[in-house]
Every structure is written in structure tokens, then in C-alpha cells.
Amino acid sequence: MTAPGDRLGPTLFERSRPGRGGGKVPHPPKGALARIPASQLRADGPRLPEVSEPELTRHYVNLSRLNYSVDSGFYPLGSCTMKYNPKIDEWAARLNGFAALHPLAPDDLAQGTLQLLWELEQALAEIGGMQAVTLQPAAGAQGELTGILMTRAYHRSRGEVERTEVLVPDSAHGTNPATASMAGFKTVSIPSAADGGVDVEAFRAALGPRTAAVMITNPSTLGLFEARLGELLAAVHKVGALAYMDGANLNAIMGRFKPGEAGFDVMHFNVHKTFSTPHGGGGPGAGPVGVGEKLLPFLPSPRVLREPDGRFKLEAEGERATSIGRVRAFVGNTGVLVRAYAYIRAHGGSGLCEVSDDAVLAANYLKARLRDVLDVPFDRPCMHEFVASSATLKAQTGIRTLDVAKRLIDYGFHPPTIYFPLTVEEALLIEPTETESIETLDSFVTAIERIVEEAHSDPELLHSAPHNSPVRRLDETMAARQPNLRWQAMTGGQTPCPE
């Protein structure tokens, strides 16, 4: 085992000593478990760590300080929309009336939350141009699954069981093909055209009676609006297939383009992207799904309903037989949805349009400024993000996108998404979002400029970057070859503390 790094502290397990901690809950009466057969009981208590509250606090405070985050700096992680997370939204989700409500509380006790969910569905339907929305999916990927399962149910309801294929552009996010598989479909990959859009001819060729659905990310993962979208959608509908829009990039187009009105049958929203609910170090998010007329009957249950008297209720168990059923327990990641609701109300319609305008403006500004420094493969206006590439730099200096990314860390920035989309060599997918000031964007450009200079003058500096981070580049091979996925020596006080 290696020693902890200079700036990494000990693990919880190394901080543990028998007898530390405690004092949180009262002790049970003796014999509280006596009525339970011994065979059902655990022989020994769990060897959880024993740490005092002061140590616990330092542990997490200091761990938090090892993280880069939106609240500490610029985080232009393409496709992820790392925008500012308003603090009122955190406050709202913690209000006791929301936080202490049991998910099976009778509707009469849950009118506040039900109203909020219902209104949020209406707002998302308006933004997406959709007929209705379900808030249940826990993330974008689960939204995709929900949507694709609905298309499956739709085709089955019409007896079209031979539709076994889903078309996915090769620039798509990995969740799209993975979703198609989970929903029992075969993924047909569609190449991109030179302009970054879907290759419309290849697309037409792949479409047919076996096509259940096409999944289109729009704007695409290259940050481009599918300029020939009208044609694509017409072709899809002509063969009786359905069009799914991956709405992860909705931050670019609110108020300018409504997928439902344009002809998409189903889409998902990423509230942790577009609606700024925080990313939580990997989650939670929520992935509401909007549907048009055709898929209405198949929405997962239970839906939130408004009664004629203005009261709200959940659909009863089994009330709608056409539903694809449940996609999770209870009704959704409600705490996340409260945040999204607050965000939408704070902006209102006009504010959301401004969000998209400013997000697109910032991306185009950054693209314009970086054009002379890095390759920018698609030279037309981008949406909220754009792809750059270090291909030329690599050819000239041997410096790869990975090195550029790691060096950006030394300059105080979170690197963009790298090596995605897979269709662009040495890709950097850069998404500034609308909440970054022009000063910040300019300082990012300066950093890239310096790095490109360094690539020529001192390439070793980049190969060995980062230099100013809590740890340096990691041995990922060792991690995968001899996976160490849990602390083994959970023996409390016996474990020596490395400090």
C-alpha cells in the first residue's frame, strides 16, 4: 500500500479508534432485540469507523478542499452544462415542508409538493413544446430508457413488433446506444457528415420498417444545431418510426426551438444541466421526459393530476393500463425537482430565453478567441458549446489533448470534456455556460494561449502536468489490474493512522 499524499488526509478507517464518537442517539432498552431469533441476527457488529465529530468534520472539510467545483472556478466541461447553482434552490429543497414529506403521504397531506410537480410538468411541456411530461426518471439516461420503452410500447400497441432497431448518430453520448440495448433494441450507428451534422444520406439508407426510433441529440454533441433536422424528422415519420430527442443540450435553444413543435415525439430534459440543479459530484439529477400525443398513453405511472376543483392527486395504482409501468419507486427525485422549479420561476420565460442567448454567445465568443490557437473543426456558429482539437498541436509538438487538459489544471481551470465526441480526433468539448463573466472567459483564453506556447517551448512541462494539484497523474492501470475497491482492514483502532 502506498502512503497518503502530502495533501490527502487519512481515510475514515485510519481515523477510527475504538471508543471514539457516539452521543448521537439515545441507547435502546436492554433486550430490545431479544424477540428476534438469533439465526436472523448478525454475529458481530459492523466494523464501521469510530470517529469523533471534530475529526469527522475536518475529514470532510479537508476532502472538500481537494475538489475543483463550480463554486471555486470555471468548469467548462462540455455536454455537462456546469453552470452556477443558485443558493435559493438549495434553501428551497431543505424547507421542512418539502424535506419531511413522506412519499406515500396521502394526497391531502402533499398538496404543496403535488402542485409544484404539476406546475413543473407544465413548464417543461411549454419549454419542450410537448403534450405532457413525466418527472420520474432519476437522470438523463433513465429518461432515455423511459422514452425508448414508451416508443416500444407504442409500436407494440400497433402490433409492429418487427421494429427492433434504433438509429443513433456516431457522435452520440454513450447513454444513447446503451439505452437502446437496455430497452431490447439493436443500435444502428449513423456516421456524421463533414459539416458535423448527421450524414443525411446514410441516415435515410438506414431507416426502414425495422426502425423503431431514432435518437438525435440536438444541438448535437458537437455543439451544432442539426441544420437539416426538418428533413430528418420527415424521413423518420415517413417510415413510421418515432423521433427521440436527447435534450441534454437544451441550454442552447430555450425559447428558440421547441422539439415537440418541430416534430420530435419524445425527449428528455436534464434538470441538472439546463435547470441548474447541482451535479453533486456525480449526481443526483433528474431526467424528466416530454411526450407528444402518440406516447401520452404510455407515460410511466403514477402521473400527477389536477382535479377540476384545483386539488392535486397522484394516479392510483393500476389506474392506466397502457402505462409502461413504474420506472422507479415513488414519484421521482423530488428534492432535485424543487430546485429546478425554483430556477425556472426565478428566470421566467424571458429569463430562460436569455439563458440560451447568453450561453450561445459565450460559446461563440470563446470559439472566436480560440480559433487562432487550437483547431476548431466546424467553422460555423456553434450553439452553447463547441469542439476544439489539438490535432495540429499534436502533429507539431507531440502534445496531446490530455496534456493540454492536465496543464489547464495548473492554470486554475477545470479542463473541458476531452476525447468526446469520439468522432473528432484529440477533441476538447468546451461549454462555458451563460454564468461565466467575460473576464473569466478571457483568462481561460490566455491560459490556453500560454499552454500552446509551452507546448513548443517546454513540452515536458505539459507531459508531466499537473504540478499544482493535490495529486499528480494517476496509475490507472494498477487501479484496474489489481482493483482495490474497498478498505479491507476495517478494524477500527488496530489500523495505524498514517499521520
Place this chain on the structure above:
Amino acid sequence: MTAPGDRLGPTLFERSRPGRGGGKVPHPPKGALARIPASQLRADGPRLPEVSEPELTRHYVNLSRLNYSVDSGFYPLGSCTMKYNPKIDEWAARLNGFAALHPLAPDDLAQGTLQLLWELEQALAEIGGMQAVTLQPAAGAQGELTGILMTRAYHRSRGEVERTEVLVPDSAHGTNPATASMAGFKTVSIPSAADGGVDVEAFRAALGPRTAAVMITNPSTLGLFEARLGELLAAVHKVGALAYMDGANLNAIMGRFKPGEAGFDVMHFNVHKTFSTPHGGGGPGAGPVGVGEKLLPFLPSPRVLREPDGRFKLEAEGERATSIGRVRAFVGNTGVLVRAYAYIRAHGGSGLCEVSDDAVLAANYLKARLRDVLDVPFDRPCMHEFVASSATLKAQTGIRTLDVAKRLIDYGFHPPTIYFPLTVEEALLIEPTETESIETLDSFVTAIERIVEEAHSDPELLHSAPHNSPVRRLDETMAARQPNLRWQAMTGGQTPCPE
């Protein structure tokens, strides 16, 4: 003007641009101020900074990360009792029922807070062995002033106006003599004896008919219990003076020594020390004052009273003519007192005794371990803190306490209090508190050992320390010679941002 440091960000004023921010409150109707004569209005709006919420958040998040704090590491700042601040106490103070209560709310609306304050007074009276407690003073120093004003009122009530002196040992905290002055007394400084205690003979010699009070810090600022306290107090009372105990060091003696029972007439508590309310980067704290029989009539108004039916109320305006009056508006730093109350209940009587035992244990352990490395002037058991000194080290290497302190920063520790008390050359006043683990104490010893080695092997390293901090040693002379106490160019957008 100098450029901002590498790790210091711009000021709020440099972040400001006209048009940023806003959206927090609704706009007033036009002409809302029309009824106010123009002569009473401000000509221009205040040139406050205009920053967006994302920038504001990063500003403060990143500033916070430049601070050393108890939640990030060991903070053995002698005399300040930098112990862990329980999070439940923060939670409690923010409960809406406490936080939203107006200080002039009628007693009927304030029963919860009044009960809390009343019970806290009882608990402090028990801990101090006092007859009664006032919670009004906002800090220890204001507690001192309150206490000394009461002694003044006491003597006046007895016609003894010739008592114009207050005796203060030379090791006392600066607030003691400063308080005596504020209360209109002359300070008579009493030297310390070789054993660190008050020089009893000098003390006796100074006592007399002019003595109004003596202020004794016990345990003393050297971390020593006044072993001859009984004699001292008897002498004080013999000449008709009163004995004030500076209770800042109470953390050592809870449950072992009750000042009131031992003969002190008045004392203050530092809730931000003993009772772990956080220090807030300089405050707020609270400095309740306990009194014995003699000073009861003079307590500041209003007191919190319990009625025979169990309800609580505040004294009415002017109800007690003997009172020294108000020492502040309203009734005290209630939010801080809520925290202290929670802390005391969490510990209970037995827990507070353990606090003192463990605080003393930790200090003696650290002293024993450091004895071979630094000078430890007083070689007898210390209380919750002890004085060390770099006098020998300085003689040998030229390294001063200041250098040792600055180098400790590089090792990840907050330095102890230095050059206080004034009576010990090259002093370090070290107070570990009871909430630090033995691992932490040991690692501090290791750091000191290394620093002493470095003092011999590489003194320049210490002269120029710290090396790993956001900024290095400061030019304090320039700060005082040309004081720059405010940002002058408050012109919003015109100010260039240094990033």
C-alpha cells in the same frame, strides 16, 4: 498599489461592473420617495459593487479557503480555547423560532427564548458558583466592564468613593487594564512571582483603602492555577475590596473549582471559549457575568425573570433602580447564547467536568512532550494551557518565537499565541483543548521537533517562513505608515479587474 497575490482573488470592487447583479427584491413603485424633501436625500446612489451571484459565491468560497480554521486543522491559540464547534449548535441558532424573534416582542411571544436564557443563567451560575448571571455582555471585555461598573456602583452605594484603584497582575490580558480605565479606575500593576503566580507580597503591599477591586485571571494567562488564591482573596476582602475573576480560562476547572464558592465576588464567562460558540473570525461571542450576593442589586437591566406560574418575563423599564443600567441595546447576543445552551445540555454536568479534565490532560501531555525541545519556564502541572519559550533557541540560533510560529504554518498548523503573556520572554502560549486527538498532538510535537532541528541546520528557512501560505510575511510598517483602510476607487465598472 501592488498586484493581487497568486492565490488572492480580486476584491469585490474589482469584480464590479455596472449592470451586474440584481434580482433579489421587487422594484418599488415610482415616486416612492417623493414625499421626502430633497434636502434629506442622498444625491447619488451609493457606489456599492455590482456583482452577480455566481461571482459573489466564488469570491467568498475562495476567500474562505485562504483562512486557517478549527474545521481545517489544529489551532492551539493559547487563551482563546479554539475547540471544536458542534454543528448542532449552528443548526439550533438558525431555527426560525429563535432567529425570527424580534427583541422587543412581548414576553408572551418569546417564552421559548426567555426560558432558554433563564435556564442558561442558572447553568452558568451553577458552574461559576455564583448567585446570579447576566447574559447581556457581548464579549468577555464587555463582561469585564459590566463587572467592574458593578463594583463601582457597589462601593458608591456604600459611600466609598475614594476607592479609585483596580489591581491587575502584569500577566493579565490587555482587556483587564483597559477595562479598569474605561470604568474610571486607575490600574495598579502587580508583578508576577518566580513560580508564575501573583507576587503575594507585592499584592498585599498594593492593597489598601483605595482598592476598589482586583482582577485575577484564574487559571492565569500562564496556564497556572493561583495556588495561593485563598490568601489573596482573604486579603482583598479584608481591605473591603472586591475580587473579580477573569473567567476566560474556565475551560480548565469546570466542576473542580467554583469561583463564587471560593470567594470571588464577580466573574465573566467567555461563551466563545469555554462553551464553544464559534469565534467567527473575531466574533461575535458573549461574555455573561456572574455575581455573588453583594453585586446582585447592581446587575444590568433588564433581567430575565421567572414568575411563580412558570412563565418568563423581562424586567420592565426602570423596574430596579439600583441597576447599573443597560450595557447594550436589547438583551444580549441571543443567537450565540442559544449555541452555548445547546453545548451545555449536550454535555450535561458530567460532560463539562470531562471537558476540563481532558483539556488539562492534553495540555500537560503536550507540555511533557515538548519539555525536551523548547523551554518550559514553569515546571509544575499546568491547567488547560502552558507557556513555552524559544529563549534558549534564540540564544543558540537567533531563531525567534516569531520564526517558529511562521514555520509551523508550513507544517500545517496554526501557531500558538506568541509574545503573550508579556512576562515571559519569547513566549508561546499553547492551548490544545480537549477536542484534539492524540494523533494530532503528536504530529504537532513532531513539527516542533523538526523546526528546532531546522533552526540549527537551516535557519534561513525559518527566517523566511512561511513558504506554503497564500501570502508570505507582510509589510506591517507600510500598512501603518500609509494606512489604506478602504477601497477608494469605488466606481464599479470603471475599475479594471486584475484577473
Place this chain on the structure above:
Amino acid sequence: MPYGPHTPEDRARMLEVIGVDAVDDLFADIPQSLRTSGLGLPPPESEAELSAHLLKLAAANRVDLVSFLGAGAYSHFVPAVVDQLLLRSEFYTAYTPYQPEISQGTLQTIYEYQSLLAELTGLDVVSASHYDGATATAEGALMACRATRRERVLVSRGVHPHYRQTLCTYFGGASLVADEIPLLADGTAAGTTAAGTTDLAALERMLADVDRPIAGVVVANPSFFGLLEPMAEIGRLAHAAGALFVAVVEPVSLAVLATPGDYEADIAAGEGQPLGMPLAYGGPYLGILACREALVRQIPGRLVGMTADVDGRRAFVMTLRAREQDIRREKASSNICTNQALCALAAAMYLAAIGPHGLRDVAALGAARATELELALAAAGAPRLHPGPYLNEFAVRVPGAPEVHRRLLEHGVLAGLPLARVIPDDPSFADALLVCATETTTSEDIAAFATALAALVAEPQVGVR
């Protein structure tokens, strides 16, 4: 825009650098025919107005009743330190730790979470988190199918109905089969205490069908009805038939109950909400998913491992990523991307704050309160529905349960869950309430419930309908 930094001059400057006249020009790629303009939503709201509105909505929920409702989501005391540390925005405003050098905070906390849950479940591999208990259970069942290359699982009717329905949705998509194992009815199990638990005889029969080999057997302990299942026996039956054994568990109970590791389950799934998450009307919660080491390449979702950096210093990193959608695409073990990392962090913080003894106390105190509740309800006219051992949740029989439940609300008591609401198809639950106690339940709460119930039961109208 309330959170935007751009002044009109900034926008002008940007447009100039880009070389266009107006923001509109940047949207030229959107075909005219597909454009819309604007959104039919209300105008922006100032934060002061918004917060007043949110306070009003929150107050429109009723969370002041004395509650005995569990059924998969439990109210526990959460130490204050947990939420305050969760508010460290370096945790919640970061994303998936793609750049490990500046994500050691998140990575180490996930590693620690994995370790803590490994210890609780007795299994070695724990995913960084899944969506919730239901989806974790479905993914556990899918893992069994992948690992055994079989297409059918058996799910006990003692598993939470929402989990069964979710599993069904997932299996329908994947064209896999999930059949239900019945529970022992009262009569069948006469003389034993097994009524309400999984019918072992039926399970054996189903496992014996050689034409339809079974990939996995999914059983919950405690069951949805709060009962303790014969897990060791079920595991043996499953393994004898070449099937994997998937245990659905409740994490607090694992402080005192035998673990999936103890009874040799291959996979464990469960809902992590009781480990420090608020009820929050159903989410965000925490899908726990764990398995034996041999199944590590089947587990969906992220895994964090310990490794070293180039200087040899300990560090943590996402590993075995070849299972995941961003690398494997249509061949990935699942499509999960965003997970519930912050909830996993909350769980780790909760466990570390409460400690091993504290967690046992939470479980045992809940059990003690539940005993008290059982006696009080029985005395008030609502005896238990099943006789067997339970931890802190159980069903009681009371005529006209749904109506009684409704009437009790008026008395400020949320009397658990009328089972008919979630299992409308089974008449044996028509008169049943599922009730639970935790360490937050007080004797006064129990007395209030029992008193109100006794009064209602005594009323002749109620229960007749």
C-alpha cells in the same frame, strides 16, 4: 437573467469579437420553419417573491402529523453535522470525477462509501451508487441474467411492490421474464410463524422447471411487510438450481440482522435513504448495489479504486470503466451515467457520524419502539396480520383499514400505509395497515395513535362501509 454576469457592454464586445451583429445571427442554423420565439411562462420573479412563494407551497404540505409510515422510506434522526458538511459546495457543485487530480475529495468519499457499504452488506464490491432501491433491484436482477446467461428471475411477493413493478418494466424492455414467488398464506402456515413470508415450497417447484432455468431469485429481508425471511434457506435453494441469489436489504437493519454476506447472497440491492437522507417525497435517494467479487465486471455504474500517482502517493480513481456506457456504448452493463453520488456521500457521512454502536442503537431502538407499538395497537383492536419475527415494521389487521386510516388523519395520526393502496389486487390486504416505528417514534406518539384508534374501532360505523 438573475444569475448572469453579462452587462450590455459585455454582450456588445462579444458580438464584435465573434463578428456578428446580433445574437439572433448565431441561431441561423435553426431552420426558420422550426423556430419559435419566446416561452409562454410567467415573468421572472425576484428572489424575495420566489422565496415567499416556496414557503407557501412548503407550508401547504402537512408534515406535522405523528407518523407511522415507512413502507420503503424511513424517518430517522440525522446528526446536524451531515447536512452542514453536505452544504460544502465543493462537493455538490462538482461533477463526476473525470479529472482525478482535482477530484480526490469526491473520489475518496466514494471509495469510503463503497467500503462502508461493503462492511454493512458483507459483500466486497459496491457500486458508487444507483438511482434508488427499485432500480438497484432491477439492475441486480439484470446482472443475474447476464452472469448466468439465463433469462428468467423469480421475485418474491415480499419484495416492495414498487420494486417489483420497476423490475417488471426493466425486464419487459429487455425481453426477459420475471415471475413472482407467492407468500405463505395464513392458513398454509398454520402452526408456524412463517405466514406472510416467501413460500419456499413454491420456490422449489419453480426452480425445478428445467425448461425455464432461473437466473436469479430476488427476496427482500425484511420483506415489504416487515417480516424476516429464511434467507439462508432461500440462498441454498437458489444456488442448488444454479441461480444467483439477490437480496433486497434495508441498510440500517444490517447493523443487527444477518448480512447478505452471511447468508451467501451473490448480489444485494436496497434503498439507502435511511442512511441520512430526508424523506423528500421520494427522492433523491440512494440505490445500493453490491455483489461478490466474482461479479465485479457485471455491476453497473461507477467504481472507485485506490491507486497511486506518479510520485507513488496514494490516490483514488474511477476504475474498471470498460463496463460503462461512455466506453462500451451499446455493450455497456447499463446505461447509467449520472448517479446519486451526493446521496452516497450523505450515507457515508451519516454512518461515520453515527458510528457502529450508534447504528446498532438506531436499529435496536426502532425495534423496541415497534414492540411497544405492537402491544399498544393490539390492545386498541388492531392485532398483527402475520405472526413471525420482524424488526421495526409490521402489518396490523383492522376492519375498514383505508377508512380508519383516513379518519385518523383528522386526529393528527398518519397510521402507516393501507396496504390496499399499493396492493389493490390482493383481498388479504384489504383490512391491513403497514406500520413502522423508528428511533424517532416516541411513547407519546404511540399513545396518541392507540388512543385515537381505539376510539375509532369502538365506533360502530367504521369498518362497515
Place this chain on the structure above:
Amino acid sequence: MPYGPHTPEDRARMLEVIGVDAVDDLFADIPQSLRTSGLGLPPPESEAELSAHLLKLAAANRVDLVSFLGAGAYSHFVPAVVDQLLLRSEFYTAYTPYQPEISQGTLQTIYEYQSLLAELTGLDVVSASHYDGATATAEGALMACRATRRERVLVSRGVHPHYRQTLCTYFGGASLVADEIPLLADGTAAGTTAAGTTDLAALERMLADVDRPIAGVVVANPSFFGLLEPMAEIGRLAHAAGALFVAVVEPVSLAVLATPGDYEADIAAGEGQPLGMPLAYGGPYLGILACREALVRQIPGRLVGMTADVDGRRAFVMTLRAREQDIRREKASSNICTNQALCALAAAMYLAAIGPHGLRDVAALGAARATELELALAAAGAPRLHPGPYLNEFAVRVPGAPEVHRRLLEHGVLAGLPLARVIPDDPSFADALLVCATETTTSEDIAAFATALAALVAEPQVGVR
């Protein structure tokens, strides 16, 4: 001990290293005769029990009434970002920045606070904070005495009574004199709108007494009664007599009202609570203390200045410390040590979050609501007591005010402050309520007050007593 890390083994090890047998031995210095053992306090409480108890106490306060109570502490909307940033424990668990190298966070925030308040007050020097408005006012008056070497100040009766009393306590200690300047009575000022404001003629007379030279004149604007005072005129009179002018101000009002700098006050003091601090039954609040540059060496409390480190990088440090108690001891400008730094930080965050336009909006919206309130109360039978201009607080006359106030509580209305409660000695306030409106006051609140009041006033019994 709930927050201690020591295990029994740790304690044993420590005792061994120290070389004593028991902790008791370490207390040998305490004379036997002075020892006590143990504390007569209840046993420790688990956090779960403690939090339940605190919730109960908090619920025993009534904060749900519609409130018109100000009188020195004001309810304002505080953006959520403020409290969340205040919870950054690097701020609240640090202390006075004695080690500037690792305290730049605190130091820069104080410097920014000083700058913000300098801009609001129009004065150049602002202390890092004082205890509260009352003590800041007292210290301001003491400064005037030190600076002028005179021993008597004049304090308007329009200054908050708690501030006057505090000043009196401080002055009594220091053997200094504080005399009160009367207010213009209704009759005196007939035909003018000056009733209730500081009596300028009386002030002139008092300033003219050559035997008792005046160090400072202390006047509040708005006054305790909400009235705007003739500050420029008062300043001129004070200066003409060689006295300093101490203005007592309310910081939100300074967004729209003339500043101490505008009317040439030498010193400003005030209560910073309206800048983002909760009411919290009186504290912790924020004593604002500011002065002209010439007085910088008289100001008590900490000051932070900008400087550079040895590398020439900008940095902040406490400066001009020779005024302070730890250096100057009995000659210090004050005994203050611990101040209200976290409250100053809250104020800076609030100002930065709300911005210059926002702060004007807060002040102007309060004024607009107050106009509405004035009209509604007058219509309901409670006309204003004084005719002159006010910002957002004013006194009304209603027979039997204290009784009316009590009765209104039953209607859910906290009808401001019966002035008789704080100024019992002045019959002219016996029938007066001091009421205020802020941006948080709604039209519905005002209607509720006016309606309930009208009904009460119509009742014959009320007001007779």
C-alpha cells in the same frame, strides 16, 4: 463527552507520558479548601434528544404574527446566498486574524466591509465592527470626549432609548457627563413639521454654556420615532461650538438618505443588523462605527489595511494596533477585543448580494409600504403622532395604545411598539404606537392590521381603561 476524541487508552497513554497516575493529580494546585466536585446539572443529552428539545423551545416562540415592529431591529429579506456562505466554516471557526499569512480570507472580508460602510456612511474610516448600535454610539461619544478633551456630550432624546441608556452607563463609568437635548413638542412647533425632532433652540442654548464645553452632539437620523432630523443644521451648530457631531444612522436608509459625510458628521454610529442579520431576539448584531480620517487614532476596535507581502503581492493585515488593549493596555482607546466580525461579514455579503440598486429598492419599497400603512392606519383611527417627513417608521396615536397592542396580538398582529413600554416617563407617548414597514411588509399585512385596529377602535371599552 460528545465531542471528544479520547479513548480510555489515549488517556492512559497521556498520563503515562506526563508521569502521573490520575488526572486528579494534575489539579494538585487547587487548594483542597477551594475545591468542589462535580456540577449540579442534568446528565448529558444525546443529539437526537437535544434537537427535539430545541425544536420545542423554538416552537414556544411566536414568530407567525404579522409584524410592524421595528424600533431598532428590522426584518428584511436576506438572499439565500448569504447564510450559505456564512456557513463556510473556514469563516466562522477561525478567530481574530493574528497570523495574517493564513487569515487573508477574514482580513480581505473585513477590509471590504470597511470599504462598503465607508461608501454608505460617506466617512473614510470604519472599524472592523463593534458590539451593537448602542455600544457603538457610546464609543462614538467617548471618542468625541477623547478627541476634544472635553467631558460632556449632548444626546438628543430622538436617539433610541436603549442607546441613550447604554451611553449613560458607559459615561457614568468614565465620570463623563451626558445631557439630553429635548424634542420639539407638538405645541411648540405648531405650523411647522418639526414636532418630535430635536429642539434646535435648546441645543443652541446648551452649546452656548461656556463653563461646560461640549465634546459632542449625538443625534439620530432617522430618529427613534422614525423622523428625519435637520442634520446639516445640527452639524453646523455643533461645529460652531467646537464640538464633534456624532450621527446615529440606520444603514439601509443610507442608500437613499443624505449621509453623515454629506452633512459633515465627524463620527457615525449605528446598528448594522438590517444588513442581513436575523432578528434573533437582539443579537448578535453589528455595531457600526465610522469617522473622519483625522480621528483614526481615536477609533476603538480593529482596523484592517491593505499592504504587501515580502514578495510585493497585495495582502491585508490588522493595522494601527497601537490603539488596542493588547498593546496599549490601560491607555487603549477601548477595551474591545472580540468583536462582531462574522456579522460584519454578513453585512458585506448582504450588500454585495443585494447591490446598490437593490439596496435603494429595499429602502424605497419600505418607504412605499410605510405610506400605505400610514394611510390605512389613519383611516382606521390611528393618525400619525408627528407631522414631519419619515422614511419607513412612524408613531401613531391611538387611545389606550398598550391595551390595543395587546388585543391585536390575539388577532395575529404585532402592532409595533407601545412607546410607553420603552419611555414610561413621558406622558406624551402614553397613547402612541411606533410602527414600521419594510420591503417584506405586504398589502395584505397592512389590511389585516388596519381591519383589526378599526374594529378595536370602534369598541367603546378599549382606550378607556
